[in-house]
Amino acid sequence: MFARGAGRKERGGSGIVHTVVVGLNIKRSSIEALERLSVHHSGNAQRARDLKAAAELAGVVVLSTCNRLELYGVCEDSDEGIARLCDCLLGDESAAVAEDLRSLLYAYADERAVRHLFEVVCGLDSLIMGESEIAGQVSRAYQAACSAGATDKIINVWFQRALSVGKRVRTQTRIGRYSTSIGRIAVDLAVRELGGIKDRRVLILGAGEMSELTMKYLVAQGVSVAMVSNRSLDKAQRLAEQYGFDACPLSEMERCLEVADVVFSATAAKGFLIGRDRLAGVMARRAQRPLLCIDMALPRDVDPAARDIPNVSCYDINELRDVANRHQAERVRAARKASQIIDEAVIDFARWQSSLEYTPMIDALYRKADRIKADKLERAMAKLSDLTPSQKRTVQCLATSITHQLVHEPVACMNALAGTEKSRAYAAMLQELFHLQPEGAPVSAIAAAQGDAKECAL
Numbered sequence: 001m002f003a004r005g006a007g008r009k010e011r012g013g014s015g016i017v018h019t020v021v022v023g024l025n026i027k028r029s030s031i032e033a034l035e036r037l038s039v040h041h042s043g044n045a046q047r048a049r050d051l052k053a054a055a056e057l058a059g060v061v062v063l064s065t066c067n068r069l070e071l072y073g074v075c076e077d078s079d080e081g082i083a084r085l086c087d088c089l090l091g092d093e094s095a096a097v098a099e100d101l102r103s104l105l106y107a108y109a110d111e112r113a114v115r116h117l118f119e120v121v122c123g124l125d126s127l128i129m130g131e132s133e134i135a136g137q138v139s140r141a142y143q144a145a146c147s148a149g150a151t152d153k154i155i156n157v158w159f160q161r162a163l164s165v166g167k168r169v170r171t172q173t174r175i176g177r178y179s180t181s182i183g184r185i186a187v188d189l190a191v192r193e194l195g196g197i198k199d200r201r202v203l204i205l206g207a208g209e210m211s212e213l214t215m216k217y218l219v220a221q222g223v224s225v226a227m228v229s230n231r232s233l234d235k236a237q238r239l240a241e242q243y244g245f246d247a248c249p250l251s252e253m254e255r256c257l258e259v260a261d262v263v264f265s266a267t268a269a270k271g272f273l274i275g276r277d278r279l280a281g282v283m284a285r286r287a288q289r290p291l292l293c294i295d296m297a298l299p300r301d302v303d304p305a306a307r308d309i310p311n312v313s314c315y316d317i318n319e320l321r322d323v324a325n326r327h328q329a330e331r332v333r334a335a336r337k338a339s340q341i342i343d344e345a346v347i348d349f350a351r352w353q354s355s356l357e358y359t360p361m362i363d364a365l366y367r368k369a370d371r372i373k374a375d376k377l378e379r380a381m382a383k384l385s386d387l388t389p390s391q392k393r394t395v396q397c398l399a400t401s402i403t404h405q406l407v408h409e410p411v412a413c414m415n416a417l418a419g420t421e422k423s424r425a426y427a428a429m430l431q432e433l434f435h436l437q438p439e440g441a442p443v444s445a446i447a448a449a450q451g452d453a454k455e456c457a458l
Helices: 031-037 041-054 078-090 095-102 111-121 133-147 153-173 182-194 209-220 233-243 250-259 276-284 304-308 317-383 389-416 421-433 445-455
Strands: 018-025 059-064 068-075 106-109 202-205 226-230 246-249 262-265 291-295 312-315
Touching: 018 031, 018 078, 018 111, 031 068, 031 095, 041 059, 041 078, 041 133, 059 133, 059 153, 068 078, 068 111, 068 153, 078 095, 078 106, 106 111, 111 133, 111 153, 111 317, 133 153, 153 317, 182 209, 182 262, 182 291, 182 312, 182 317, 202 209, 202 250, 209 226, 209 233, 226 233, 226 250, 233 246, 246 250, 250 276, 276 291, 276 304, 304 312, 317 389, 317 421, 389 421
Parallel strands: 202 226, 202 262, 226 246, 262 291, 291 312
Antiparallel strands: 018 068, 018 106, 059 068
């Protein structure tokens, strides 16, 4: 069937709820499978709304990107919740196709589901470890679910904490600092060697995937003067137009080399596109202006012997890969620290979720305290009819402050011990000592009481 993380299973209105996730990503399945199931992220809100109703879940978030499709949910029964999400994900696929796709899915519940979202937001589950774009995609998916009314309290806290953990990891580990993309490394190298690249003239040889990725990084650096040259002029023109660059035929390469400050090369040529003698002739016409050549091609486009030409600096794919390997090692070290941060966050979330078990009892305690306060205030005010409005307000605030300070300490103690046998014993003791009658569903008494206490702070 599909991979499943360990999780509790609870039935019959126990009040215990479970976090679950079902999905697939490019690391574990084919791009064809993702294309078959995914929807554009603009449809996340509607899909979340539909899923919440169809899968009968308390809350849902749909995360759809070019690299992953994941459905996050909150339910009373983890097995049933996962099964419903899986069925909704596969939709109207035929039985044979659905079974093939089902084998590619992964599913996690409870702590493993919580950890998975934290790892996703931090970039630990991405193709390039530590990439930062996923954090924004998760944030937009969550906002879409909120706008659709598809979230609940558990989902809200889960995703808000995940985004907070992501920020903390990027601040404390700088995991996204070390790029492993050859195109990004090449552009960063040019920036370092030239002291900036924004106002430099750039020549890009080739119009394939590597060249296009390099162009994206160049645009991010503010480069506006660039020439794209390729054996196919039509392909070069189509690619150049996307980024506002110029295109030129490969036959005019020498003219372009004469005016360029830096060359990024990534063609599929069988031999050296820029031979030593050819480049030496170009440099003789450049009046001592230096030229930086960054060769990302394999086989190489630039003759290694060109390194001996005065004012020419050359870097090839081997050097770029050495940098990428060093960066990957740095990312792995940063990921270890990120995992420690995630461990702490998962424990903290589990503690918070366990505390919800006692919310009805804590609500009942606050309600009883407020009833006693209201009764005593009413009797006191009847005897203090000569007080001014300001004095009455002072008395009311004093009563509120005393009431909530008395209740706060046992509640804080229970929250600190959430999920332990001791906290369960405390809850039972409070319920018996104060004759509390918790309601079946949590109410907003705590929030209201805390709000009153802030308003009446003395």
